[in-house]
Amino acid sequence: MSEPADRGIMICARGLTKHFEDGRIRAVNDLDMEVATGESVAICGPSGCGKTTLLNLIAGIDRPDAGALTVGGCCLTELSSSAEDEFRRSVVGLVFQLHNLLPNLTALENVQIPMIAAGRPPRQRRDRAHSLLERIGLADRANACPPTLSGGERQRVAIARAMANEPRLLLADEPTGALDSKNGQLLLDLLSQLQRDTNTTLVLVTHDAQVASHADRILQMLDGRIVESLPRH
Ligand SMILES: Nc1ncnc2c1ncn2[C@@H]1O[C@H](COP(=O)(O)OP(=O)(O)OP(=O)(O)O)[C@@H](O)[C@H]1O
Ligand SMILES: [Mg+2]
Numbered sequence: 001m002s003e004p005a006d007r008g009i010m011i012c013a014r015g016l017t018k019h020f021e022d023g024r025i026r027a028v029n030d031l032d033m034e035v036a037t038g039e040s041v042a043i044c045g046p047s048g049c050g051k052t053t054l055l056n057l058i059a060g061i062d063r064p065d066a067g068a069l070t071v072g073g074c075c076l077t078e079l080s081s082s083a084e085d086e087f088r089r090s091v092v093g094l095v096f097q098l099h100n101l102l103p104n105l106t107a108l109e110n111v112q113i114p115m116i117a118a119g120r121p122p123r124q125r126r127d128r129a130h131s132l133l134e135r136i137g138l139a140d141r142a143n144a145c146p147p148t149l150s151g152g153e154r155q156r157v158a159i160a161r162a163m164a165n166e167p168r169l170l171l172a173d174e175p176t177g178a179l180d181s182k183n184g185q186l187l188l189d190l191l192s193q194l195q196r197d198t199n200t201t202l203v204l205v206t207h208d209a210q211v212a213s214h215a216d217r218i219l220q221m222l223d224g225r226i227v228e229s230l231p232r233h
Contacts, residue, residue: 090118
């Protein structure tokens with residue numbers, strides 16, 4: 001695997017800091033990290049070490065208190081709020097621990113949500129949603145609503161939704177956290193395959209060493225900082 005310096009840089013954080021409770025909680029604390037374009041990286045670390053906070057900063061959901069953060073060439077500390085909306089719509093796709101699908105919409109409609117926000121025409125939205133559902137093996141469940149899908153199927157729909165606008169960066173926070181190990185494995189295989197096929201950069205947060213071993217590199221996080229970077233062995 002080539003080093004980040006050999007390729008384009010997707011994420012570059014320098015001195016990144018996010019505190020809560022008037023500085024009493026240092027969730028992300030003077031953190032440095034770099035992720036290359038097309039790379040897959042797992043962020044591991046104990047509960048409360050700042051993984052989700054870091055992901056929210058990279059996604060442009062939260063703003064840092066200090067430091068520099070560039071994602072996909074956008075300097076997130078300097079974006080106007082309209083540019084920030086555009087960044088969230090077009091650069092990143094998000095998958096959470098719990099799928100966050102809308103229960104009253106079908107799988108096909110859920111996958112189309114980000115494309116509606118991006119202003120894609122209806123026909124194009126439906127076609128792309130269909131082909132994504134086919135891709136994740138759920139073409140025959142396109143008209144099912146989330147409560148009638150299994151946990152693994154819902155997470156697959158969540159991945160299809162995250163990929164809807166062809167994001168350059170996919171961020172996943174414990175995407176297998178609510179699944180048994182067999183379904184977790186299937187989901188990871190799917191995620192890795194999609195990531196490689198589309199050359200998407202993937203940042204995956206996980207507690208699970210087995211899950212992390214899928215990534216090109218493992219970043220160990222402790223007390224708001226990246227303390228170790230290990231290539232896959
Ligand atoms: N909105 C918030 N307000 C106050 N404190 C917060 C907020 N969000 C997170 N924290 C605190 O910041 C620290 C880091 O939280 P974070 O959710 O990033 O941890 P995590 O590594 O994702 O943990 P887990 O593995 O349990 O999901 C924790 O001490 C948490 O209580
Ligand atoms: Mg978390």
